[in-house]
Amino acid sequence: MSNGARLRKSAEFRDVRKRGRRVSDGLIAFGSVRSGNEISRYGLAVSKRVGGSVTRNKVKRRLRECFSALEILPGYDIVVSARPEAAQVDYQMLLSSLRRLAGRAEVLQSEETAPVKQN
Numbered sequence: 001m002s003n004g005a006r007l008r009k010s011a012e013f014r015d016v017r018k019r020g021r022r023v024s025d026g027l028i029a030f031g032s033v034r035s036g037n038e039i040s041r042y043g044l045a046v047s048k049r050v051g052g053s054v055t056r057n058k059v060k061r062r063l064r065e066c067f068s069a070l071e072i073l074p075g076y077d078i079v080v081s082a083r084p085e086a087a088q089v090d091y092q093m094l095l096s097s098l099r100r101l102a103g104r105a106e107v108l109q110s111e112e113t114a115p116v117k118q119n
Contacts, residue, residue, distance in 0.1 A: 007043030007077060016043070016079040023104045027089060028063075029081040030101035040072045040107070045081040055087045059094075066095045070102060071109040078107065 007013055020033030035041065044063055046056045059082050072078070086094060102108045 005039055005041045007041050007079065012041075012077065013043055013045065013079055016077050020077070020079070021105055023101050024083075025097055025101060027083055027086045027094065027097045028101065029083065030098070030105055031079040031081075032076050032102075032105045032107050035075055035077040037077075038074055040074055040076040040078060042067055042072075042078040042080065045079060046086075047082075049084050050082050051084070051087045059086050062091050062094050063098070065091065066098045069095060070099060072102065073107050073109055076107050 007016070016031045016033050020031045022029065022031045024030065044060050046059050046063075048056070050056050050059055063080055063082065080098070099108070
């Protein structure tokens, strides 16, 4: 996702947490709310409980890459909060967890409606 597709203001994060649907597992908490925009935006929350700055930035880079691998429906605001255990797992585990939670939150495009990617 591009930089324009990110949540940046604390009021936007607060709105997703207040009005949105929230699902979680041991690695991450996933909140989503219908926004009315034509694109989906996302925000990452990785607290100091996860680790030092190097560790937090590594978790954020992995989560951003996970988002680029998923086909999210347009028109949602999404907030992902990393739990401390997220620093101990690899990219594949984070991707699996994020895909499972996005499916539970019903924001993933189904295989039939996903656009075909052409090279």
